Amino acid sequence: MPTTMIAFVEQQQRLVSDGDAEPGDDGQEYVGELDVAAAGDIALAAQDFGRMVFIPPATLLRPSTTxxxxxxxxxxxxxxRLTVAARGNGHSVGGQAMARGGVVxxxxxxxxxxxxxRCGGVAADVPAGALWEEVLEWGVRNHGMAPTSWTDYLGLTVGGTLSNGGISGQAFRHGPQVANVAELEVVTGDGERRVCSPSLCSDLFFAALGGLGQFGVITRARIPLxxxxxxxxWxxxxxKGFEEYAGDAEWLVTRADSEAFDYVEGFAFVxxxxxxxNGWGSVPILPGSVFEPAKIPxxxxxxxxxxxxxxxxNHRGAAGVDERAKEMMWxxxxxRGLVFAADVSYVDFLSRVGRAEEEARANGTWATPHPWLNILVSSSxxxxxxxxxxxRVLRRGVGGPMLVYPLLRxxxxxxxxxxxPESEVFYLVALLRFIAPRAGDAALEEAVAQNREIIGCCRSKGYDFKVYIPHYENEADWVRHFGRDWARFVERKRRYDPVAILAPGQTIFARAR
Ligand code: FAD
Incomplete structure (x- = not known):
């Protein structure tokens, strides 16, 4: 048992809870070969993309092997009393990858x-800390191959999105990223390293997919290419109206593969x-192409x-794509006057949100709070x-994209x-709020209150819905979230992380003493 390590981490934990010293400064000689981050980096692990909570860990370790x-x-x-949170790229918004006084x-x-x-087909063995943009670059450049299912933004880790879902415009056809995994290597909460797949330790495999980090730390994923x-x-x-929009979107996502687009998404805008x-300016694809307001009735x-x-x-070439697109859009x-199209490379298409990130970094909104809300709402x-x-609630927008597009259960x-949700067709509604720099606390509070109002409305109207990438503070909300699968979730926790060490930032289970 690595007692010196425990002594070190517990010492760090005391420093954090006493508030009389920065963690990470002393005692590194105790930790053997594990790489401990410096104090400044530990402070970074107390924050995430949401910029709304600050939860200092005792220490930040940098594992380079399983x-x-x-x-x-x-x-x-x-x-x-220690807990452990795997931190992917810290792109959660509510402290999900944090561990108060614990190990990140x-x-x-x-x-x-x-x-x-090569395992039947071709696949990539990917370390869980790899970003999806690294997977894309590696696959296309070295092998001309790629996964089928993506997220819109690729600066997320493989382990992070597989712990949630991983949704983009390919999901209606290929399923979310969690449905495109052949095998996982997982370190469960009892410290065991296990390899699992649909046919080997399948319960752990399916538990870990969308498991919010509760059952194990994913260290490697095998992704078919x-x-x-x-x-x-593109x-x-x-x-101009939701009925036509939703009708067409649902028709498109329910067509046979041979008649389907490769990607279907959409958004609402003011x-x-x-x-x-998130007004007219968000619609044109290429710089320089113009949205003509006169064309809106x-x-x-x-x-x-x-x-x-x-x-x-694919094999069709530009002329073949013209013909096919015309036929499918007819x-x-x-x-009719409001059509924007461009031929772009596959890598550029998948990297499109990276360009929005550059803009947001330049105008300061990447670093401001992000009270995001993602909900899955039944088509009914x-x-x-x-x-x-x-x-009504969002008629003035959210200061960022408002995605709304259908998926298939x-x-x-x-x-x-x-x-x-229960129904076969449900929509991802993603309210991706960027608070303007210098907007002040009131703007954040208003956005958070609006999110609460929206969830309250979904509940009071009895919608068939689920929060995607949920963050709840109390057990009653988690029980409601998982519904009839709550008992299975609890049983899996007991089986794979019996002392409830893992992913404390999700606030689902408390560590047993
Ligand atoms: P983190 O935020 O670091 O971690 C998330 C959770 O997973 C934590 O509980 C953490 O403990 C756990 N975790 C992390 N790594 C592991 C691991 N290896 N093993 C076990 N548990 C682990 N989501 C979509 O589905 N589609 C999108 O298009 C999309 N776009 C996004 C764009 C932006 C700009 C941002 C900020 C988020 C977006 N998301 C999207 C949400 C994103 O998928 C989740 O926030 C995801 O968790 C972030 O991945 P991460 O690597 O930063 O994970």
């Missing part, structure tokens, strides 16, 4: 290299030129909708949601931990 993760988990398990593992050190494996297309036709079209963040509503589609060139009911309730939430394996 054995390091095993040792860190064993340290916590052998202590009387910086999973980024457990990053590339990746390895190509397919040949990557070189080019993509299209945006605008709708019918207002003066809002550069005068009687249009305060909220408009943009359907975003993509078609891979029945859609968008406003989405029209009412549109009337109540988009057109049948693409989510019910054995996975992630909770989704």
């Amino acid at each position: 054995d390091d993760v095993v040792r860190a988990v064993c340290v916590a398990r052998c202590s009387s 593992l910086d999973m980024r050190r457990l990053g590339p290299p990746m390895e190509l494996v 397919v040949p990557a297309p070189k080019m993509v036709r 299209i945006r079209v605008v709708y 019918n207002d030129l003066s809002d550069p963040v 005068a009687e249009s509503e305060p909220i408009l909708y943009c359907l975003e589609l993509a078609l891979h060139h 029945p859609l009911r968008y406003m 309730d989405i029209a009412d949601f549109d009337r109540t939430v988009f057109k 049948s693409k989510w394996d019910p054995r996975m931990s992630v909770a989704v």
Whole structure:
């Protein structure tokens, strides 16, 4: 048992709780080969992308091998009160990757290299701390191959998104990222390293997928690959009404694969030129292309909708894609003058949010609070949601994108931990709020209150909905969130992390003494 390590971490923990010294400064000689971060970096692990909570850990360790993760988990398990949080890229918004007075593992050190494996098909063995953008770059550049399911933004770790879901416009067709994994290596809360798959230790495999980090630290994932297309036709079209928008989007995501787009997403935006963040300016694809307000009928509503589609060139070439896109778009009911399209490389298409990140960093909104709310809402309730939430509560927008697009439940394996609505078609509604620099506390409080109002509205109206990437503070909310799967979630926790060491920042279970 690594007692010197426990002594070290507990000493750090005392420093944090006494508030009389910075952690990380002393005692590093006790920790053997585990890499302990310096005090400044430990402070970084007390924050996340949300910039709304500050929860200092006792220490930040940088495991570079699975054995390091095993040792860190064993340290916590052998202590009387330590907890362990894996931190991917810290892109949670509510402290989910934090551990008050505990051990945070910086999973980024457990990053590339990746390895190509042949196991029936072709797959990549990817360390859990790799970013999806690194997986894309490695796969396309070295092998001309890529995974099928992505997130919009690729600066997220493989372990982080597999602990939640991983959703983008490919999910209607290929399922979310959690449905595109062949095998995982996991260090469970009892300090065991286990390899699991749909046929080997399958309960742990499905528990870890969407498991909010509760059952183990994912150290490696095997992700199936397919040949990557070189080019993509990227299209945006605008709708003046939700009924036509949602009808067309649902029709598109329920078509047979041979007749389907490769990507279907969409967003709601304010019918207002003066809002550069989520008004008309958010629709054109290429710099220099212009949104012509004259093409919007005068009687249009305060909220408009943009359907975003993509078609891979594959073997078709540009002319073949023209013909195919024309045929597929012909029945859609968008406003005919408002079509934006471009042919871009596959890598550029998948990296599109990276460019928005650069802008947000430049204008300061990447570093301000992000009270984001992601909800999955059943198609049977989405029209009412549109009337109540988009057109009333959010009629002035959220200072960032408001995504709304349909997904299919049948693409989510019910054995996975992630909770989704009951109906076959449900929508991802993502309210990606960026608080303006110098907007002050009042703006943040108003946004948080609005989020609360929206969830309250979904509950009081009895919608079939789930919060995606949830963050609740009390057990009653978690019980409600998981519904009839709560008992399974608790049983899995007892089986794989019996002392409740892991992922304390999710505030689902308290560490047993
Ligand atoms: P972290 O925030 O570091 O961790 C998240 C949770 O997972 C924590 O509980 C942590 O303990 C746990 N965890 C992390 N790594 C591991 C591991 N290896 N093993 C076990 N548990 C682990 N989501 C989408 O689905 N689609 C999107 O398009 C999308 N876009 C986003 C864009 C931005 C700009 C941001 C900030 C977030 C976006 N998200 C999106 C949400 C994102 O998927 C989640 O916040 C995800 O958890 C972030 O990954 P991360 O690597 O930063 O994880």
